[in-house]
Amino acid sequence: xxxxxxxxxxxxxxxxxxxxxxxxxxxxxxxxxxxxxxxxxxxxxxxxxxxxxxxxxxxxxxxxxxxxxxxxxxxxxxxxxxxxxxxxxxxxxxxxxxxxxxxxxxxxxxxxxxxxxxxxxxxxxxxxxxxxxxxxxxxxxxxxxxxxxxxxxxxxxxxxxxxxxxxxxxxxxxxxxxxxxxxxxxxxxxxxxxxxxxxxxxxxxxxxxxxxxxxx
Ligand code: URA
Numbered sequence: 001x002x003x004x005x006x007x008x009x010x011x012x013x014x015x016x017x018x019x020x021x022x023x024x025x026x027x028x029x030x031x032x033x034x035x036x037x038x039x040x041x042x043x044x045x046x047x048x049x050x051x052x053x054x055x056x057x058x059x060x061x062x063x064x065x066x067x068x069x070x071x072x073x074x075x076x077x078x079x080x081x082x083x084x085x086x087x088x089x090x091x092x093x094x095x096x097x098x099x100x101x102x103x104x105x106x107x108x109x110x111x112x113x114x115x116x117x118x119x120x121x122x123x124x125x126x127x128x129x130x131x132x133x134x135x136x137x138x139x140x141x142x143x144x145x146x147x148x149x150x151x152x153x154x155x156x157x158x159x160x161x162x163x164x165x166x167x168x169x170x171x172x173x174x175x176x177x178x179x180x181x182x183x184x185x186x187x188x189x190x191x192x193x194x195x196x197x198x199x200x201x202x203x204x205x206x207x208x209x210x211x212x213x214x215x216x
Pocket of ligand 1 (some may be wrong): 040043044052053058059174
């Protein structure tokens with residue numbers, strides 16, 4: 001299922017991101033009321049073109065991990081805290097022709113960009129109603145738990161605590177009055193940079209599989 005965001009929230013995002021280097025718009029998709037809602041950082045180039053979250057190289061890693069605990073793309077919900085691809089603009093010289101070319105590589109979204117999408121994300125989370133929220137990497141984790149949260153410390157742990165919601169006026173976040181279940185995970189791209197992390201990530205997913213058994 002591809003989620004249909006309310007027009008007023010989309011208009012608010014457009015206004016808040018006006019003039020920023022953000023491309024495309026990849027909606028979240030998957031199952032409502034799932035066991036797991038996977039929350040990434042922002043779409044990359046592949047996602048911008050194909051409009052499917054986590055459909056590029058990191059997505060391939062993510063699907064591999066999901067399969068180890070018996071899930072696939074359609075049996076979970078997948079989104080990210082920013083729904084457009086953040087890019088930077090780089091002028092480089094083509095080695096063969098000597099011509100100047102403009103490149104637009106992916107970059108990490110800024111805190112302001114994450115905040116610009118915060119009401120939209122809160123709305124999405126309220127629609128999806130997952131049993132367990134799985135933030136993938138620091139950007140998603142810090143959006144949910146605040147800037148002190150660190151994936152290196154919290155990965156693979158079951159947390160039962162209030163998450164941050166956006167203040168409606170866009171000035172920042174406040175803690176919810178009720179608890180949510182979260183299991184933070186390394187971002188699947190981490191393994192593309194450091195294969196050494198693979199056993200740790202596999203173990204974290206096994207633990208997540210066990211947590212789900214215990215909450216069902
Ligand atoms: N990284 C993310 O966080 N989300 C995607 O959809 C792809 C890469």
